[in-house]
Amino acid sequence: MFSLFAPIIAFLFQQTDGGRFGVIWQSTRSPDLSKFLVIGALLFIIGVAGVLTRRNIIVIFMSIELILNAANLNFIAFSRYLQDTGNMNAVAGQVFAVFVIVVAAAEAAIGLGIVIALYRNKETIWVDEIDILKW
Amino acid sequence: MILNGWEAVFFWIFSIAAIFAGLLTVMARNAVHSALFLISSLMAVAALFILLGAEFIAGVQILVYVGGVMVLFLFVIMLVNVGAEEQGLSEISNKPRQVAASLIFCLLLVIGLLFAINTGYQGLQKRDEARLGGTTEQRRAQQQNLATGATGTSRITTDTQQVGNSLYRFASLPFEIASVLLLVAIIGSVMLARTLKQEAAVDDVDPEVLLTKVAQEADRAETLQEPT
Numbered sequence: 079m080f081s082l083f084a085p086i087i088a089f090l091f092q093q094t095d096g097g098r099f100g101v102i103w104q105s106t107r108s109p110d111l112s113k114f115l116v117i118g119a120l121l122f123i124i125g126v127a128g129v130l131t132r133r134n135i136i137v138i139f140m141s142i143e144l145i146l147n148a149a150n151l152n153f154i155a156f157s158r159y160l161q162d163t164g165n166m167n168a169v170a171g172q173v174f175a176v177f178v179i180v181v182a183a184a185e186a187a188i189g190l191g192i193v194i195a196l197y198r199n200k201e202t203i204w205v206d207e208i209d210i211l212k213w
Numbered sequence: 214m215i216l217n218g219w220e221a222v223f224f225w226i227f228s229i230a231a232i233f234a235g236l237l238t239v240m241a242r243n244a245v246h247s248a249l250f251l252i253s254s255l256m257a258v259a260a261l262f263i264l265l266g267a268e269f270i271a272g273v274q275i276l277v278y279v280g281g282v283m284v285l286f287l288f289v290i291m292l293v294n295v296g297a298e299e300q301g302l303s304e305i306s307n308k309p310r311q312v313a314a315s316l317i318f319c320l321l322l323v324i325g326l327l328f329a330i331n332t333g334y335q336g337l338q339k340r341d342e343a344r345l346g347g348t349t350e351q352r353r354a355q356q357q358n359l360a361t362g363a364t365g366t367s368r369i370t371t372d373t374q375q376v377g378n379s380l381y382r383f384a385s386l387p388f389e390i391a392s393v394l395l396l397v398a399i400i401g402s403v404m405l406a407r408t409l410k411q412e413a414a415v416d417d418v419d420p421e422v423l424l425t426k427v428a429q430e431a432d433r434a435e436t437l438q439e440p441t
Binding site: 106107108109110111112113114115116117119120121122123124125126127128130131132133134136137139140141143144147150151154155157158161163164167169170172173175176177179180181182183184185186187188190191192193194195197198203204206 | 215216217221224225228231232235236238239244247248251254255258261262265266267269270273274277278281282285286289290292293303304305306307308311312315316318319322323326327330331334337341344372375376378379380383384387391394395397398399401402403404405406408
């Protein structure tokens with residue numbers, strides 16, 4: 079397994095000299111906190127786009143799960159960063175992530191209960207057809 | 214915090230997988246496909262958690278999200294799916310103008326967030342430069358000191374122990390409040406999802422009384438709607 083990929087890995091991870099490209103290559107080879115924050119931000123924005131554009135209320139709920147997951151990723155990344163800077167109470171980020179997961183589970187249960195009740199009464203799951211509060 | 218060698222390779226694999234699966238979650242035409250792509254996105258993020266040294270949260274993520282919440286989502290999709298979306302009979306997104314506006318908003322959000330992360334992280338790095346020095350080697354040395362598992366190849370981390378200690382010491386009150394929140398969620402979803410018949414059975418109401426009440430409600434709703 080390793081021998082198969084070894085030349086590719088060696089090519090990807092060879093030492094490069096300086097310059098702008100070299101700096102980018104260096105940060106690609108050894109990702110740090112900012113890379114995790116960028117991934118979290120991208121996941122968050124994908125979730126926001128899903129909430130804003132989709133019509134299916136269940137897919138909107140799934141996008142909300144994606145948003146909460148991106149927040150979790152940021153919590154864990156900062157927890158690791160604080161651990162590495164020698165902060166004593168660095169596990170707090172992981173503890174908070176547990177609470178985020180709890181709230182996400184509760185939100186999914188309540189939201190899907192509402193969806194079921196709504197489907198029984200209105201026979202639709204498109205959010206643009208559920209407009210009885212709009213005058 | 215710097216990942217090296219294989220860790221970096223796996224970081225890129227799983228982060229690209231997470232983002233692509235997230236994009237497909239939002240873009241899939243069929244809601245069931247959407248749910249399955251969301252599951253793969255959550256799994257990839259769990260792998261990123263493991264890379265960050267948070268094994269407990271990764272396990273919780275897979276057990277609670279993938280094993281619990283997503284199964285709930287799939288059940289509800291099966292219950293309410295109308296099937297018009299995947300046959301192309303119905304639009305999957307809002308009106309084009311709304312979609313365009315929200316995509317422009319998301320683009321601005323991307324630019325703003327990337328700019329903020331870039332500048333903010335440079336400042337953070339400047340502040341913590343001294344303390345971040347030899348942490349990778351220190352961490353590796355700490356990991357070498359951990360006890361080996363039963364197989365003799367892996368090491369047992371104390372991560373879960375630390376999280377548990379913190380959860381029951383510093384965060385014990387929020388922990389209890391979270392249990393109350395879950396209880397409320399259970400009762401609330403049962404209340405919301407029950408039918409009129411189940412409601413009558415639980416509240417011990419005579420079904421005929423209930424039916425006349427429902428008819429009265431419907432009449433009143435009609436008379437309210439008529440003038441407009």
